[in-house]
Amino acid sequence: MPVSLRRFVFAAASLFGVVHASTAIADDQPKAPTIMAPTEVIYEHVVHSDLLGRDMRLLVWKPDHDAPKVGFPVIYSFDGETSITAFAEFAAQAGVLGARYKLSAPMIVAFAEMPGAHSNDQRMYDFTPFADTYELHERPNMLEWPKLGGGDIYLDAVMTEFKPFIAAQYAIDADRETLFGHSLGGMMVLHTLATRPDAFDAYVAVSPSLWFNRPQRFDEIKDLIANPDFAPARPIPVMITVGADESDLTAWDKMRLPSDHQERRLKWKKINAMVDNARALAALIARDGSAKIDLDFSVLDRTNHHTAKPITMYRAIEMAMTPRETP
Template identity: 35%
Template sequence: MKDMATRSTLKPLLLGACLLALSPLPALATDPAPVAQVAMPDTETWDIQAAHGQTYRIFVSRPQGEAPKDGYPVLYVLDGNAMFAGFAEARRIQSVYRDGQDKMIVVGIGYPGDTPYDPRRMGDFTAPIATPALKALYKEFPAGGRDQFVAFLIDQLRPEIAKRYNIHPVRQSLYGHSLGGLFALHMLYSRPGAFHTIIAASPSIWWDNQAIVAEEPAFRARLEKEPALGRGTRLLMLTGEREETEVTVTDSAALAKRLEPLSAYGLRSSYKVLDGETHVTVPARSVTMVLRAVMQWP
């Protein structure tokens, strides 16, 4: 019985060896074929110099075929070098279903070079640092150029996108993660109605001793006076369950509570914690729900 069991076990192995022996020998190794960088379909990239002198690399993912009658919705994605590819391919794959969910334009706002996170982002997404300890910690990094970046985004880049593509004048959305999420909240407070949908993923509300919180009262007062601005804006906040900095979750949850009463003035806001996700994995997990939020209308 033991020999029979052994033969039964060896039989498939021996058969595989025989088939391998009958197979043609692999070709001898030759010089590898030349390689090229991967090109993403339905995308293009170009550089633009801002009025304040800095150069930005713009990545665009656009659908094939005719634009909708009112133009394409647009999603602007901060940290384009790191984030654009995920959003672009997720948009493109939606075309498989032919239900129109791919009919948007994704614009990644990045920087020349291949670094996922350029140090310039700190300057673009933050106000001048007021906390001495934080200022000392980041003394080698640029900070405080937020107003210049706002001007570039609103007054220069958006008109350029409108010239190049057939876009919807109102269905414009903004996505930012971490310090980019902090910037997205600043855009909500300082330019309500500028974007129909704002997505703040893992926003760094803690930055500079929670300086962003000081912007809330003026925003609230403005919505109370002009409810139409609230009705023209949606906010989606996202954090990861396993954020390395716990205050990212607690600060976002507290902000979500503070914003709830503003629904009386038309602001639609929601907050989701993504189970199992860390700070750096939140963007990948958020892609699909962000694209769905962008396509919601009215």
């Protein structure tokens, strides 16, 4: 399959803004942005999915050293278009620290659409599990719900097409594979845990959209815990995080949205009850499933739906880097 390299460079100007030269600045001062961070290399593999009926991109970052004898630990991430660059930078930084303790940073594999092919409607279809009926509220944009229920087909593609491709191309540790997702992707992480608990070795769900067909989300976790055939040799690591401010308007909402839009958006956030739903699911797992699931649950202070993601990315990297004791 064709492979291309893409380099992502972060300049001082992109982080802090450009300081314009003037007569008050000494001649030896730089007149252009200075490169502040090392360049990270992202490998792009284009893979045709027969199950999805379209080409997909697998965006890969790997540590710049030989793989350990057992291969690299791996984090697989949904929403590759918006996750790969941050994940690559965080993993590179964590790798420098981990080297002191002889720990390797994980490889990052992000599933992404082809350039220009990403759409919210496609994402809604791919990241929602099938159900006979859907219990959904009116959207804040007042548009009709798009087609739903393609999540299990998407997971089939991940398991039978994407993961085997990566395993054939890279030295990976098949016993240290983590699935990461945010929002609808976070909900899909928990759906994967509930329906395919052996698919990955650890699961990280950031701000999971548990409001989506809420009874189904909770019932499938209850069924997993109660299933006598689900008897892992050691509890499966599951990290769930949510921003403490996710049920409120952000400062940008209040500054930029017209008042009627603010009302609809706030109503939507209150109905979705992101924090309460996450707490309720965490309490269920802690009460009934602690022998099978090693839960790490956090409500992130002063954090909203968007800022919870990068915080949890770094935590996921640390978790993936840390070896687990043999049972």
